[in-house]
Amino acid sequence: xxxxxxxxxxxxxxxxxxxxxxxxxxxxxxxxxxxxxxxxxxxxxxxxxxxxxxxxxxxxxxxxxxxxxxxxxxxxxxxxxxxxxxxxxxxxxxxxxxxxxxxxxxxxxxxxxxxxxxxxxxxxxxxxxxxxxxxxxxxxxxxxxxxxxxxxxxxxxxxxxxxxxxxxxxxxxxxxxxxxxxxxxxxxxxxxxxxxxxxxxxxxxxxxxxxxxxxxxxxxxxxxxxxxxxxxxxxxxxxxxxxxxxxxxxxxxxxxxxxxxxxxxxxxxxxxxxxxxxxxxxxxxxxxxxxxxxxxxxxxxxxxxxxxxxxxxxxxxxxxxxxxxxxxxxxxxxxxxxxxxxxxxxxxxxxxxxxxxxxxxxxxxxxxxxxxxxxxxxxxxxxxxxxxxxxxxxxxxxxxxxxxxxxxxxxxxx
Amino acid sequence: xxxxxxxxxxxxxxxxxxxxxxxxxxxxxxxxxxxxxx
Numbered sequence: 312x313x314x315x316x317x318x319x320x321x322x323x324x325x326x327x328x329x330x331x332x333x334x335x336x337x338x339x340x341x342x343x344x345x346x347x348x349x350x351x352x353x354x355x356x357x358x359x360x361x362x363x364x365x366x367x368x369x370x371x372x373x374x375x376x377x378x379x380x381x382x383x384x385x386x387x388x389x390x391x392x393x394x395x396x397x398x399x400x401x402x403x404x405x406x407x408x409x410x411x412x413x414x415x416x417x418x419x420x421x422x423x424x425x426x427x428x429x430x431x432x433x434x435x436x437x438x439x440x441x442x443x444x445x446x447x448x449x450x451x452x453x454x455x456x457x458x459x460x461x462x463x464x465x466x467x468x469x470x471x472x473x474x475x476x477x478x479x480x481x482x483x484x485x486x487x488x489x490x491x492x493x494x495x496x497x498x499x500x501x502x503x504x505x506x507x508x509x510x511x512x513x514x515x516x517x518x519x520x521x522x523x524x525x526x527x528x529x530x531x532x533x534x535x536x537x538x539x540x541x542x543x544x545x546x547x548x549x550x551x552x553x554x555x556x557x558x559x560x561x562x563x564x565x566x567x568x569x570x571x572x573x574x575x576x577x578x579x580x581x582x583x584x585x586x587x588x589x590x591x592x593x594x595x596x597x598x599x600x601x602x603x604x605x606x607x608x609x610x611x612x613x614x615x616x617x618x619x620x621x622x623x624x625x626x627x628x629x630x631x632x633x634x635x636x637x638x639x640x641x642x643x644x645x646x647x648x649x650x651x652x653x654x655x656x657x658x659x660x661x662x663x664x665x666x667x668x669x670x671x672x673x674x675x676x677x678x679x680x681x682x683x684x685x686x687x688x689x690x691x692x693x694x695x696x697x698x699x700x701x702x703x704x705x706x707x708x709x710x711x712x713x714x715x716x717x718x719x720x721x722x723x724x725x
Numbered sequence: 726x727x728x729x730x731x732x733x734x735x736x737x738x739x740x741x742x743x744x745x746x747x748x749x750x751x752x753x754x755x756x757x758x759x760x761x762x763x
Contacts, residue, residue, distance in 0.1 A: 450754045453747035461740055468736050472728040481728055550758065558757050562750055569749065573742060707743070714742050718735045722726070 322377035326388050330376075337624035338373040345370025345619065348522075357522040358679075360608070361615040365518065368619020376623075381416060382409055385625065392620045393419040395428075395511050419620060422613055428510070430503055432610050433496030434583040439607025440496075440677050440709070441587020442599050446559050448703035451548035455657050455665070455700070460707035462656065463673025465649025466491025467715055470642035477634045482506050485719040487635060490517045491642030492712030493524065493674045495614075500580055501716045505723060511621045512632040516639040518618050524643045525679050528671055531644070532687050535651045536667050540658070542692035543666040547699045560592035570710070574717030576724075581713055646674045650704075665700070672701035675708025 318325050327335055348366030352359035372392060380389040384396050397413040397420070398406040414420050426432040449456050467488050474484035486506040489498050490513070498517040502510045532541075567585035571578040590598045626632070654670020668688050672681040681701035688695050726734070 450750055450758070453750040453754075454744070457743045457747040461736075461743055464736070464739065468732045471732045475728040481726075481731060484728055485731065554754075554758050558754075561757060562753050565753065566746060566749065569746070570742075707747075710746065711739055711743050714739045715735055718738050719731070722731055722734065 323374050326376040326378065327374075330388075333628065334624050337628045338376075341373045341622055341624055341627065342370045345373070345622075351522075356526055358525070360611050361518060361618075362522055364612055364615030365619035365622075368616050369622040370619075372620045372623050382413060390623075391417055393417050393423045393617070395423065395621060395626075398424070399508075419617060423617055426610075426613070427499075427617055428503065428507075430496075430500045430579060432614055433499040434579055435602075435606050435610040436496045436614065437580055437583040438587040438602045439610065441584040441589075442591045442603035442607075444584075444588050444591070444677060444706055444709075445702065446563055446588055446706060447551055447554045448548075448699050449706050450554055450559070450562060451551050452700065452703055453707075455661075456703035456707040457711070458657060459650060459653040459670050459673035459704040460675070460711040461673075462653025462670065463646050463650030463675070463704075463708055464492065464711055464715060465652075466642035466644065466646030467712070469645055470638055473641065474634075474638050477638065479634075480506075482723050483509055485723055486510075486513055487638050488642055489712070489716055489719070490520065490639045491646040492708075492715065493521060493643060493646060493676045493680070494709060494712045495521060495676075496580065497712050497716050500577075501719060504576070504720045509631070509635075511626055512629065512635055513639075515618055515622055515627070516632075516635045518615075520639045520643050521676060524640075524647070524674075525676070525683060527644075528647055528674070528680065528683055529687055531647050532651060532668055532671050532684075535648070536654075538691055540666070541668050541688060542695065543658075543663070544692055544695045545664070545666050545669075545688075545697045545700060547696055551699060556592040556594065560589060563588040563592060566710075570713070574714065574721070576720045577713050577717030580716070584709065584713070643674070647671060650674050650680075653704075666695060666697050669697050669701045669704055672704045673708045675705060675712050677705050677709060678702060680708075681705045 345366040348362045351357040352362030375390045376388050378387055380387045394413050394417055398410040400406055470488035470491055471484045474487045482505040486502040489501040495518055499514050502513040563585050570581045587602055650673035651670040653673055654667035657665040658667045668684050672684045674680050684701040685698040688697050
């Protein structure tokens, strides 16, 4: 028995030694990035629910490569976690055979193929989000909420032509630009419809930046809004306590049917979101606890885990993926700037009564950006309550991103 | 359509649908939400 035979037992080491230097460097960087994500998640700087499973997945997958490539897709090296390229050829019979074969090998393949790549997990997350949404905040000030949400889509709108300058096709550019909507499930859904070959890197970049942007948005707000304006006192809208759950339910049902009628292509996501809202307002506690608890958290856990596992250096170091890192952050930052501009518009329209900080909550991750707005304002004026207005803009942001996703898919699918 | 045209068309449609929904919500709220008696 020679040294090479012993070394072949430790295939993580031998595959690393057999890889080109750029890939080895990429793997080591991604392992360190995974450690950093776990650390920042544990410290509460980034969202721990996503960052800890994602960080562990990212660090592990980049050291778990072995001489195993059952579908012959990666030059003889692979892993036992998931094969995202299985079933992606134009030969349907081969696809079916490959899927059947790989499902029995890779342990996360059933979750990936049956919930991730068809958008089911995105719909589950949206149901959970819906069960936390109170549309009463939109009902109080619908025009204010919608105006801020529309301004906060600046990144989504402008990143599309910018992405085309980087050489992406219109479909790919639209899938990338949806990152500016700051809505993870929507990013998954749109990229699956418009650019399935870029689905993995776009999803990874989107969730990575969503975690980072919420740490960065407070700095953006403080840069764009002076302390005098951040301290503007707001009180909760007067009519909010008069709205009954039956009235919220009626409006949720009508808006759901209306939006699905206008945009059938986005209907799965819209239905899922409003399903959560309707369950919440109908008072079915058992369902509300189910979709707002186990369904949402199980989906989030697998989402984070799979996103980390999909961060294999071979995928991330693709030359077509690197510009996504620039475009993703551009899109999110432009949306943040747009949202704050929307906040300023409402400040001027209202004659100085609206605190422009609520603009950041038009960037639609519910309820994180609304909480960010309240936290910033509370530091400068502990008596100002902007959360209800911010949540209204937040909910409208989810709707505008869903509408944009539906319009993009309709315009570009033909 | 160029990327810019797609963006502009999308934004106009989104604003139209968005404000349309805002109008529906406002009208329904006016119709079904009862104001408290003074």
